[in-house]
Amino acid sequence: MANNEETIINKQIDVETIIELANYLMDQKEEYDRLIELDENKNKGLSLSEQVYEYKKMTDPKIDFEITFNDNKEVQQSDYNWFIGNLTNIEKIKKIRMYFSIYFKDNSRGKDNVIYRRMTESISFYEHRVYLKVEGTELEEEIYKNHSYIRGILERGEDRYNKTVKNKMVRIQSFCLSIGFVLSYIIYFILNGMKADLPEILVQMLENKYVIIIGQWFVAAIVGNIFGYPIMMGLYRNILPRSKYSHYSTSSHKSVYVDDIDNYVGECEVHIGKNANCGKNRALIEKIYKVTRIVVLIQLVISIILFFILK
Numbered sequence: 001m002a003n004n005e006e007t008i009i010n011k012q013i014d015v016e017t018i019i020e021l022a023n024y025l026m027d028q029k030e031e032y033d034r035l036i037e038l039d040e041n042k043n044k045g046l047s048l049s050e051q052v053y054e055y056k057k058m059t060d061p062k063i064d065f066e067i068t069f070n071d072n073k074e075v076q077q078s079d080y081n082w083f084i085g086n087l088t089n090i091e092k093i094k095k096i097r098m099y100f101s102i103y104f105k106d107n108s109r110g111k112d113n114v115i116y117r118r119m120t121e122s123i124s125f126y127e128h129r130v131y132l133k134v135e136g137t138e139l140e141e142e143i144y145k146n147h148s149y150i151r152g153i154l155e156r157g158e159d160r161y162n163k164t165v166k167n168k169m170v171r172i173q174s175f176c177l178s179i180g181f182v183l184s185y186i187i188y189f190i191l192n193g194m195k196a197d198l199p200e201i202l203v204q205m206l207e208n209k210y211v212i213i214i215g216q217w218f219v220a221a222i223v224g225n226i227f228g229y230p231i232m233m234g235l236y237r238n239i240l241p242r243s244k245y246s247h248y249s250t251s252s253h254k255s256v257y258v259d260d261i262d263n264y265v266g267e268c269e270v271h272i273g274k275n276a277n278c279g280k281n282r283a284l285i286e287k288i289y290k291v292t293r294i295v296v297l298i299q300l301v302i303s304i305i306l307f308f309i310l311k
Contacts, residue, residue, distance in 0.1 A: 180224025209310035
């Protein structure tokens with residue numbers, strides 16, 4: 001049971017998860033509306049002293065959706081369709097809060113034994129934070145069940161600090177080398193076609209297998225990083241951990257910064273606002289890596305074969 005506001009950490013929270021939770025809260029509201037209506041129909045026409053109820057509403061079951069936009073405009077509505085409609089422009093949203101409340105009384109155990117039951121559920125989403133609070137009185141079983149279910153949905157998402165982040169340099173360099181290999185072949189064929197106009201030393205280098213093989217990897221690394229690195233860092237924007245000061249290097253006379261992993265895993269990545277495209281970018285990075293790692297492997301095999309067949 002959660003009587004205090006909790007923080008969800010190290011999870012990716014996508015729009016589908018937010019919608020699933022909104023649907024869950026709406027289902028709860030509709031169920032309590034149904035139970036209250038059944039109770040009212042059961043007691044219709046009875047005198048006050050004869051009425052026995054389990055769900056005598058003190059206030060209407062209520063659900064509110066609150067959205068704070070990037071311009072700090074805050075709007076609150078109970079209209080589910082309004083809420084879902086705004087999620088189509090998730091990049092314009094910096095905060096989402098969903099709130100459900102129910103308050104009723106129960107005299108089914110006797111006229112002199114009236115029990116007041118109450119429950120509230122609040123879920124708040126920021127770009128890097130998710131807060132959950134479920135509390136109430138005389139509804140312990142429902143509170144425990146709902147809290148466990150909501151938290152389970154939130155923690156079902158993939159870890160924020162996953163292979164895409166942990167092995168970022170492998171993915172970045174795989175992409176850069178793949179671009180570099182393509183460009184190195186273009187450079188080689190252009191130079192080979194200009195042999196007659198090249199200095200003798202360059203012609204000799206183009207005929208040297210060690211220069212061809214090692215040089216290709218060297219050129220691929222340099223040229224590939226020039227063109228590929230900015231592209232990959234654009235995809236990694238808002239995904240990578242922030243840097244923090246580590247120490248001062250006496251050899252390079254520079255301050256050394258490292259990824260702030262502790263702070264990174266202590267937060268979430270909610271795909272709203274600046275993080276709206278993070279989910280798509282993560283998926284694209286992994287798709288690119290699946291292709292480029294094969295390209296690098298093929299080139300490695302080609303280089304080994306060339307080493308043995310070239311003189």
